[in-house]
Amino acid sequence: MKNRVKMKFMNHHPLYKLVLGTIINPLNDKHCTVISKGGLVLKRGKNAEYKVCLIGSEKEAESYVQRSKDVERIELQGHALIPGFFDMHFHWVQDDVRLMPKDNLLNWLSQYTWPYEHKFQSKTYSKMRAKQFSKELLEVGTLGGAVYASIHPHSVSHALENFIGEFIVGNVLMTMNSPDYLTLSEKKSLDSVKELASEWKAKYCLTPRFAPTTSPRVMKEGRKISKGHKSFVQTHLSETENEIEYVLSLYKNIENFEDVDSYLEIYDRCGLLSKKTIMGHAIHLRDKEWKRMAQTQTAIAHCPTSNAPHNELGLGSGLFDFKKADRLKIPWALATDIGGGPFLSMIDVMRSFVDQNKKAKVSGATWTRALYRSTLAGAEILDLDKKHGNLNIGKFANFLVLPLPKQSDKISKREELLEKMFHRKLTDRESYSSLVKQTWYKGHMVFSKN
Numbered sequence: 001m002k003n004r005v006k007m008k009f010m011n012h013h014p015l016y017k018l019v020l021g022t023i024i025n026p027l028n029d030k031h032c033t034v035i036s037k038g039g040l041v042l043k044r045g046k047n048a049e050y051k052v053c054l055i056g057s058e059k060e061a062e063s064y065v066q067r068s069k070d071v072e073r074i075e076l077q078g079h080a081l082i083p084g085f086f087d088m089h090f091h092w093v094q095d096d097v098r099l100m101p102k103d104n105l106l107n108w109l110s111q112y113t114w115p116y117e118h119k120f121q122s123k124t125y126s127k128m129r130a131k132q133f134s135k136e137l138l139e140v141g142t143l144g145g146a147v148y149a150s151i152h153p154h155s156v157s158h159a160l161e162n163f164i165g166e167f168i169v170g171n172v173l174m175t176m177n178s179p180d181y182l183t184l185s186e187k188k189s190l191d192s193v194k195e196l197a198s199e200w201k202a203k204y205c206l207t208p209r210f211a212p213t214t215s216p217r218v219m220k221e222g223r224k225i226s227k228g229h230k231s232f233v234q235t236h237l238s239e240t241e242n243e244i245e246y247v248l249s250l251y252k253n254i255e256n257f258e259d260v261d262s263y264l265e266i267y268d269r270c271g272l273l274s275k276k277t278i279m280g281h282a283i284h285l286r287d288k289e290w291k292r293m294a295q296t297q298t299a300i301a302h303c304p305t306s307n308a309p310h311n312e313l314g315l316g317s318g319l320f321d322f323k324k325a326d327r328l329k330i331p332w333a334l335a336t337d338i339g340g341g342p343f344l345s346m347i348d349v350m351r352s353f354v355d356q357n358k359k360a361k362v363s364g365a366t367w368t369r370a371l372y373r374s375t376l377a378g379a380e381i382l383d384l385d386k387k388h389g390n391l392n393i394g395k396f397a398n399f400l401v402l403p404l405p406k407q408s409d410k411i412s413k414r415e416e417l418l419e420k421m422f423h424r425k426l427t428d429r430e431s432y433s434s435l436v437k438q439t440w441y442k443g444h445m446v447f448s449k450n
């Protein structure tokens with residue numbers, strides 16, 4: 001895998017970095033290790049990249065490095081250290097339409113989103129926004145995920161060249177039912193897939209915008225081309241009821257799809273379902289579709305803030321049935337879906353997941369689960385969990401520094417601690433974007449709040 005993001009690190013790189021603070025390490029839906037007065041020892045490897053070589057108490061960490069003379073101490077007591085976030089579905093080219101009126105998904109797309117994406121045809125604008133946006137990602141602690149760019153191939157390269165972390169990115173393929181300025185011919189679309197997939201391999205993601213805008217031929221052929229390069233696939237599925245009706249009515253008139261009776265079946269016939277495929281939303285699925293998702297191990301990106309009611313700045317699409325996904329062992333992870341979602345912080349997404357399920361009286365939407373699904377679960381879907389996703393030994397030292405709640409040492413229950421750290425009122429959601437104090441990537445501080 002190619003990584004064009006060149007990290008400019010300081011000259012001297014000590015062999016070890018000793019990081020002291022309260023460590024919060026998500027392991028799965030039910031388990032998350034909390035070590036108050038904890039320590040991480042990071043060890044320098046190739047290219048001055050650091051991996052975790054010890055996670056334990058402050059004492060254990062101190063004694064591990066006590067004989068070495070080449071140690072940098074990083075004292076973050078009074079703060080929590082958590083792994084960097086994976087945001088598994090967002091549109092980097094929709095940053096400016098996050099807060100536009102969203103009374104109807106299809107109207108919001110055609111009135112605000114598509115005209116804005118048109119701006120990215122300018123390479124200068126796209127590059128300038130990619131640089132700005134990469135900083136916004138670090139500020140909220142997002143260090144990986146699955147990204148939608150615009151139709152313009154350079155918007156993929158600009159993202160991959162500038163974002164720090166483990167991202168897969170795709171240009172949205174739009175060949176029909178789209179405004180002229182966002183429509184590409186089938187040939188041009190397939191040429192872009194050929195070019196980008198061969199350049200970016202597993203960092204490229206074949207991205208039909210959704211079935212209405214992308215011809216079956218482009219989906220099918222695009223998959224054949226990109227599969228050879230081990231690229232991923234992402235698209236939108238069953239976000240709202242009227243979208244499903246619209247999709248099915250369109251495909252009734254498309255050759256070889258006249259008899260299709262579910263949204264997922266369209267993608268299935270184009271060969272898009274696989275372990276390397278991420279479906280955004282998947283809220284209104286029929287039983288048959290759920291089963292097929294499970295059979296093919298197709299993953300779901302769940303975007304609670306985007307699906308939330310209008311008065312919570314979402315599109316009012318409904319509540320994802322995470323329990324059913326779990327029962328069927330379908331991989332899923334959380335995501336912001338900006339601009340459908342209003343804010344870029346994954347902490348706001350965690351809050352929304354917990355709050356919405358609580359309100360609907362669905363049990364099990366814990367903070368522990370939300371944290372796992374915002375970190376390691378994303379890395380698992382991208383097949384990067386051996387090296388990323390949490391702070392286990394042997395993984396890259398990608399972590400965030402956040403304030404601990406007052407008197408945190410007196411809080412013995414993990415859920416209570418996480419709730420105090422992450423929960424804010426609906427009126428206070430903007431404050432999430434300033435919650436992360438520092439962001440570290442491969443053992444180097446890449447963002448620090450003044």
Ligand SMILES: [Zn+2]
Pocket residue numbers: 089090091236280337340
């Ligand atoms: Zn989306």
